[in-house]
Amino acid sequence: MALSDRKKQILKAVVDDYVQTAEPVGSRAVVARLKTNVSSATVRNEMADLERMGYLEQPHTSAGRVPSHLGYRLYVDELMNQYSVVPTEIDQFVSTLSLRMGELDRLITEAGRMVSELTNHPAIAVSPTMEEEAVRRFEVIQVDAETVVLVLVTTSDIIKNRICHLTFPLSDLEVTAANRALNAHFTNIPLEDLTDERITAAECGAGADITELLVAAIDFASDVLNTVMRRDIYLEGASQILKYPEFHDPGKAMALLDCLSDRNALSLLPVPDDKNPVQIRIGSENGTAPLDNASIIMTSFHTARGAKGLLGVVGPTRMDYAKVAARLCHFAEELNHLLNHDTRR
Amino acid sequence: MALSDRKKQILKAVVDDYVQTAEPVGSRAVVARLKTNVSSATVRNEMADLERMGYLEQPHTSAGRVPSHLGYRLYVDELMNQYSVVPTEIDQFVSTLSLRMGELDRLITEAGRMVSELTNHPAIAVSPTMEEEAVRRFEVIQVDAETVVLVLVTTSDIIKNRICHLTFPLSDLEVTAANRALNAHFTNIPLEDLTDERITAAECGAGADITELLVAAIDFASDVLNTVMRRDIYLEGASQILKYPEFHDPGKAMALLDCLSDRNALSLLPVPDDKNPVQIRIGSENGTAPLDNASIIMTSFHTARGAKGLLGVVGPTRMDYAKVAARLCHFAEELNHLLNHDTRR
DNA sequence: GGTTAGCACTCGAACTTCCTGAGTGCTAAA
DNA sequence: TTTAGCACTCAGGAAGTTCGAGTGCTAACC
Structure with a gap:
């Protein structure tokens, strides 16, 4: 009917x-x-x-x-109406973010912050990940005799590092050997294969006593892969929710914020797909009590390597869907531009 | 009297x-x-x-x-009473944080998160910095022919990296040359001396056409130093403030949170010194209207290189000072331990 | 002198009661 | 099918009332 x-x-x-x-x-x-x-x-x-x-x-x-x-x-x-976005807002978004390129974690939170500011809603940002992630490249950098920095680049271009104080001084030769061994034996293999046997194997081939360093490096690598594959979720501009009369009741506001600040909040979010690049979930559609009076709009963005991250906002069901969705789309698009074309700066 | x-x-x-x-x-x-x-x-x-x-x-x-x-x-x-802290809380704090060692930024926010959770107040965390910061070590890592990762370690052991796509392929020799040139000419000099003239000078000495890379590296370095010397401030667990009846009025709660979410909130914070390792600022002592009904407790922690960061909480003036201050002290102390002794894991 | 019992007084919080007006549904006419 | 008219409903605010926790003061007491 x-x-x-x-x-x-x-x-x-x-x-x-x-x-x-x-x-x-x-x-x-x-x-x-x-x-x-x-x-x-x-x-x-x-x-x-x-x-x-x-x-x-x-x-x-x-x-x-x-x-x-x-x-x-x-x-x-x-x-709902088509809503056109004011260019100055996009400019503001882009120019603030371009200062943070290269530090992916920070970029994500900063994007959330901007989205929150520009939409007047709390923003949700989820760091990008790929299904399968591995180490693409290792590097051991010697800082002083007993200190090295371990750097690794993952399949999806995420770069992480850890400073590492050893109990023995290392020679240049050993550093080179470790570098070679790590890149030969531990790149492009999935997390679950970073086993002790492999370490022993790699060490035998290296011809130098670098066990300590190798162990530390692999330890680091598995930490990183664990962290990276566990998508991180950030809630920015939480206080914005208080602007809306439906959340003037502190109990409701807290319930909402607490449930979204949780590390497991990811499962509550609608995930955009190819058919619906903007997902809107309204009130009880969210399927959990604290979100019954809230709506969530989510879009996605992706890094050059194809890792997919999420960007969205929460608000009262009485939300200006047209306006917010339009902005969000544009912001995600700009983020894609930043991440994919303009990598140098 | x-x-x-x-x-x-x-x-x-x-x-x-x-x-x-x-x-x-x-x-x-x-x-x-x-x-x-x-x-x-x-x-x-x-x-x-x-x-x-x-x-x-x-x-x-x-x-x-x-x-x-x-x-x-x-x-x-x-x-006020001396308050003794429950060991399980400290354990929880330490064990959560030790998973994040090596990523300084994340460590700070994570510490804030824990403090907020364990004290039931919004937490403030300020990333550590030194007065004068410089690059201590450069490293250029080649990922593929036209892609490198720039890594640098600052005086205070902060490690940052940037991926960098070049317009020309690089040979191994050029990478080595760049490495040498960067470490020879651009380490241990303050931010303001990272000038174009120096780049030209360095390039002459290098004997290879690596201008593009050098420019990118110096660009990166100055970004990093700028970021690092600009202390970042994080507000975690903002929603906790809603637990307290004095902030049930959404207007007051928002005013407070907004003023602390601001990037310039640093100037509002009391900074602990040697004489007062725990600073407590009560109500109107804060000197700004939105904080008139709030108190702030701040402590500091420091990295192995002596960079000083801050950790604190905000709450209503009716705050359990004894309890909160005691916890905060212990947490800061544990953070010092983590940062200074137990660097490997 | 400091301390205490007793008492009148104050005033916010909570509970009534009343009134107002925005908004409805229904009916009957156009 | 639309509209004017009207009786009806009910949340929210204003005004009045009661209740009781807590005070300050006085006079007696140690």
């Missing part, structure tokens, strides 16, 4: 009005917002229909109507 | 009670908390004195008393 065009217009008007005012919308307000010359009584009848169909709700008899989750869903899927 | 011992005991009782209940404290509650057998009337007289002296305040005539900032100050300086 399809909705008449007028019903859709009325639903759209209700959502638009409610998003702006946060107050239940009455029939007169809808009339004021619509161009057509129908009376409020007509609108009332239509609204009663929409309520019966599940698109609107009434907080109490003598109040106006509020969109239901179903109403928002229809709005998001069919009705 | 010094306070009598009994007055001090009464003040202490008021603070202790108020910290626990968040309700103005009446004379009877004080009597119940004191061991001495004085009547509530006596306590009332003393409390009236304490109010006249500025240590207590009365929200309204028919209510109990609340400590003033001055009262908290005296409490903190002279009266």
Whole structure:
């Protein structure tokens, strides 16, 4: 049973009005917002229909109507305006971020921070990962006799390092040997194959006593792969949620923030795919109590190596979906540009 | 004019009670908390004195008393109990953090996260820096023909890296030359001396066309030094503030969080020194409106190279100073241990 | 002198009651 | 099918009331 065009217009008007005012919308307000010359009584009848169909709700008899989750869903899927993004915001986003290129972790949190600032919502950022990650390149850098820095580059171009104090001084030769051994035996193999036997094997081939260094390096590598493959999730601009009257109740606000600050919050997020590059999850669709009055919009971005990260926002169900989704899309796009073309700076 | 011992005991009782209940404290509650057998009337007289002296305040005539900032100050300086920290908490702190050693940035935020969790307050963490920072060591690592990773270690052992795509392929020889040139000409000189003239000079000595690489490296170095010398400030567990009734008003909570999320929040923080390794700033002592009802406790930690970072918490003025300060001290101490002894893992 | 019992007084918090007005649903006419 | 009209509902605010925790003061007491 399809909705008449007028019903859709009325639903759209209700959502638009409610998003702006946060107050239940009455029939007169809808009339004021619509161009057509129908009376409020007509609108009332239509609204009663929409309520019966599940698109609107009434907080109490003598109040106006509020969109239901179903109403928002229809709005998001069919009705909402295209929103154009102000270029200055994009500029701001790009110029702030281009200062942080090269430090991937920081870039992600910084992107979250900007998104939060520019959308006025708390932002969620998830660091990019690939399904299978391995070490692509090892490097041992000697800082002083007993100190080295271990650097490794992963398959998806993430670079990590660790400073490492040894109990024995190392010669140049040993450093070179370690370098060769590490790159020969421990690159391009998956995490689970970084075993002790391999270390022994590598060591035999090296012809120098560098066990300590090798062990440290492999230890480091497995830490890194563990960390990298465990996607990190960042919540930025949490306090923004307090701007919205639906979260003025500190209990609700805390429940929301706590559940998103959790390291396992990832499982709560909708993940965009090729068919839906922007995922919108509304209220109870989130499937967990603290998020019942919240909506989440997520997009993805990817690094040059194809690792996929996520970027999104949380807000009240009464969220300006059009505006926020549009911005988010643009930001993700710009992030892709930054990550893929302009790698030097 | 010094306070009598009994007055001090009464003040202490008021603070202790108020910290626990968040309700103005009446004379009877004080009597119940004191061991001495004085009547509530006596306590009332003393409390009236304490109010006249500025240590207590009365929200309204028919209510109990609340400590003033001055009262908290005296409490903190002279009266509060020594608090002993539960070892399990320290264990938790240490074991979580030891997983993150070697990534300094992450370590700091993670430390903040733990502090916030274990104290139930939002935590502030400031990344360590030295007054003067320079590059101690450069390394150019070739990933493929046109791609290198630049790694540098700063004076205070911070390690940063950047991946760098060049327009020309590089030979092994050129990489070695660049390495040598960078370490010969650009280590141990302060940020402001990383000038173009030096690049030209270095290049002449190198005997190979590696300008592009050198420029990129120096560019990177100055970025890093800029970033590193600009102390970064992290606010973790922001939502904790909502636990406290004094910040149930979303406006106040937001004002507080916004002012601390700001990148320039550093100037608002008390900085511990040798004489006061734990700085406590109470309410209006903070000198800015959004922090009038908040107190800040800060301690410092330092890296092996002596760079000093900060770790602290924010809370309502009605904060359990004894408990929080004690924990914070222990955490900072453990962080020092981790950073200075146990660098390998 | 300091300490205490007793008492009148104060005033916020919580609970009523009342009123207002926005908004509804329904009916009957256009 | 639309509209005007009207009776009805009910949240939210204003005004009034009560309740009780807590005070300051006085006068007696040690």
